[in-house]
Amino acid sequence: MGIDLNRDALAKLRVAVNVQGGKLAAVGDEFPAKDAAGPSVFGTLTGAGALAAAIGRVEGHVDAELGTVKSRLDGVERALDTIEDNVRNAEHGTEQGLPSK
Template structure:
């Protein structure tokens, strides 16, 4: 294999590894890693806001935001995992084509 092809394979491998690393970081636990803030153990309750009028609605909105955050992190993780798989497939196909061309 030529040197330039090896470099491209290395670049693909590096991109795939970085996509995997980024995907693994998109978890709720990682969002709070190295932070003094902690993720809520339970859903927000109206009582958290004392006697505030419409505290139930506010608690509901807080829970909606929390749910949306988890969904977005999951979507990002899933897409990055797809990127990693696609890069791996490109690399596999290039290796097959290179082997076929040198036979």
């Protein structure tokens, strides 16, 4: 029984994970906002404080979701590393177990 492995597919997956991780990092740097939206942003609008607070909660949720996505992408990357290590170790073990010519 052998291992059917497509190294190109693994490499493409690693590139895709890295690309998405880079995009996520660029977006995630903006959350939560360094300067939270205050009521003054909305002028004399009635309920400006409540609106600013709601925006703050949305930013908090977005920040949490971005953190979850980052964590999952990191997990995929670690899994790919583990797969590559296991295949390398299996190949090395197989080569050592073969009779010499």
